[in-house]
Amino acid sequence: MKNIFEGIADFSENVLLAPFNSLRAMELENWAAANAINWIFMIIAASAMVYWVLQLKKFNDNGEERKDISSHSYL
Template sequence: MSWKAIFEGIQSFTEDVLFIPFDALREMELESWFGANIMSWIFMLIGFVAFVYWMRELKSFNDNNEEDRSSTSHGYLAEDAVRQQ
């Protein structure tokens, strides 16, 4: 068995099996724009829900004062600001 046969088998499996739902969506494109882009809508919804969840978590940490805000990212930046004054 050669490497070429392995990669052609992966290609065949991907095109013939894994892309079946996307081929069905492509056929639906002429009938309904929303139906053809359902995967995009689903990914946008997942992203929006994740964004709202993350913002609520950040707000809860901010309200509890759990974040240490005393340090700067680089010590030399704070020292440089003191020298300039």
Template structure:
């Protein structure tokens, strides 16, 4: 049974966390390169938010947006 759990440990430490170990070692050499992943995700989120806001405005201008002030039908 011990070998089974040691196999799981080996799998996670050597396979699944290899990218994390690489980024940790890279951070000591070049901070910008190590955090490039974060900058990419922030850029993707910024583009998605701008697209979402444009779509909301488009639907509001067309009058397609349903705005009901009550939260539930039983509150009317």
């Protein structure tokens, strides 16, 4: 049983977490390049939020949104 858990630990440290280890090594050389993945995720999240708000505005302007009190059971 011990070999199974050591195999899982070895796989997760050497294979699954290898990209994070390379990012950690890159951070000492170039901070901006190491944090580029964070900026990419923030740009994706911001664009998704803008798209969502624009879709909400479109449905609100068309009058398709249900605003009566029976639209939600907890109200």
